[in-house]
Amino acid sequence: MQASILVIEDNKEIRFSARFVLEDAGFNVVELENPTQAMAYLSQSDSRETNADLILLDMNFSLDTTSGEEGLQFLRWLQQQGSKVPLVAMTAWSNTALVVQAMQLGAGDFIEKPWHNQRLLQVIRQQLKLAQLQQHNKQLSAAFADPASPLLAHSEAMQRLLQQLTEVARSDANILLTGENGSGKTQLAQFIHNKSQRASAAFISVNMGAIVDSLFESEMFGHKKGAFTDAKEARVGRFALAQGGSLFLDEIATLPLNQQAKLLRVLESGQYEVVGSSLTEQANVRLISASNADFAALLAAGQFRQDLYYRLNTLQFTVPALRQRPDDIIPLCRYFLQQHGSRYQKHGLQLTATAETALRQYAWPGNVRELSHAIERAVLLCQSGKIDSSDLALALPAAINTANGQPAPIALEQMTLEQAELQLIRQALAQFPANKQRAAEQLGITKSSLYRRLEKYGLDK
Numbered sequence: 043m044q045a046s047i048l049v050i051e052d053n054k055e056i057r058f059s060a061r062f063v064l065e066d067a068g069f070n071v072v073e074l075e076n077p078t079q080a081m082a083y084l085s086q087s088d089s090r091e092t093n094a095d096l097i098l099l100d101m102n103f104s105l106d107t108t109s110g111e112e113g114l115q116f117l118r119w120l121q122q123q124g125s126k127v128p129l130v131a132m133t134a135w136s137n138t139a140l141v142v143q144a145m146q147l148g149a150g151d152f153i154e155k156p157w158h159n160q161r162l163l164q165v166i167r168q169q170l171k172l173a174q175l176q177q178h179n180k181q182l183s184a185a186f187a188d189p190a191s192p193l194l195a196h197s198e199a200m201q202r203l204l205q206q207l208t209e210v211a212r213s214d215a216n217i218l219l220t221g222e223n224g225s226g227k228t229q230l231a232q233f234i235h236n237k238s239q240r241a242s243a244a245f246i247s248v249n250m251g252a253i254v255d256s257l258f259e260s261e262m263f264g265h266k267k268g269a270f271t272d273a274k275e276a277r278v279g280r281f282a283l284a285q286g287g288s289l290f291l292d293e294i295a296t297l298p299l300n301q302q303a304k305l306l307r308v309l310e311s312g313q314y315e316v317v318g319s320s321l322t323e324q325a326n327v328r329l330i331s332a333s334n335a336d337f338a339a340l341l342a343a344g345q346f347r348q349d350l351y352y353r354l355n356t357l358q359f360t361v362p363a364l365r366q367r368p369d370d371i372i373p374l375c376r377y378f379l380q381q382h383g384s385r386y387q388k389h390g391l392q393l394t395a396t397a398e399t400a401l402r403q404y405a406w407p408g409n410v411r412e413l414s415h416a417i418e419r420a421v422l423l424c425q426s427g428k429i430d431s432s433d434l435a436l437a438l439p440a441a442i443n444t445a446n447g448q449p450a451p452i453a454l455e456q457m458t459l460e461q462a463e464l465q466l467i468r469q470a471l472a473q474f475p476a477n478k479q480r481a482a483e484q485l486g487i488t489k490s491s492l493y494r495r496l497e498k499y500g501l502d503k
Contacts, residue, residue: 077116197367211237221361224411243287251296269318295335408500
């Protein structure tokens, strides 16, 4: 389906030029001469979201050709209507103050007249893509808002935590979630967003451990086309994607010191620059961070900035491990049983009493994530309507060496590929307990690859 562009411009020749370029690029175009006509057009029944996928707005019209006030009034009107249609402002005057005002009132980007055709198309496509991403995040938020989600709280510990998060979600205070891998920090971050006043805007999640150091600014703040050698097209940064909503920084403790300083500057001033642009952008996000790290040890070792830590943890909550809330284990199992059963067309599956006992007794080092994987595996392996302990294939405790009371190592020839990989990772972490980069180098993989494996196996710091 072709996107529809609403062009609001009083100069007939400019409207004709815009139509020529946009239609040639495959867009539908609607032309209007002034904001008054546009208000009437957008106020028609059901038209606010359907008659325009993007608005191209001139800021100056015949009543006032320099101040941009007519364009600003139209932007204020759109805000009052609650419009989610992306808007690109146009001006023939190089007026930085006007551009800043327009973007504060909801304009996603701007172009100067006369424009370069490729620049015009690039900006429009970028804004349409951003709108699609925001809509996708809205759908994800609705999915996480489902009362049957895995944030089940039968245990007193989780009920207390959810009650606390519900209270603080209404504020815009920065929140830091700590706890073991797989304990549900991402779901809780989404829960906070859904309970906040920003719930209708985007929830953007980024794994800080997976960002290549040299691309940090591009990932977080975006870049212009041609800003550096490989910048073949413009990129929207995570702060821009989360504008008006919530930005979730997972694995925040993995951020190198030089990048910590750049993030701190945004948190202190609320301002940043897109790579390759001299225009200062204003960030409007609610920051939620998460980590399984021991911040006291990182601060003592000088590996994490104290001033950034205090910016992140205005409110700090520790997510209890699954073994610390055993009352949640079976309800979570039943939820995952229904979820995976529906996915694999195996309906009506039930857990035997023996399976429930095994599930309660298992330590769950990988927490809720490991539990979901165990139930998914059991659903696939089950040959009847009931899942027994044998279908769960939970790891048995290691054999004990009677000579020293320590777990006896498994012979290499008896290991699976995953067991061997897990043992090598644990050895590297034991050798370099406070330096993931060195541990990754010892294993011959990148730091981001190591973090993916840590997440896969549910390993703690």
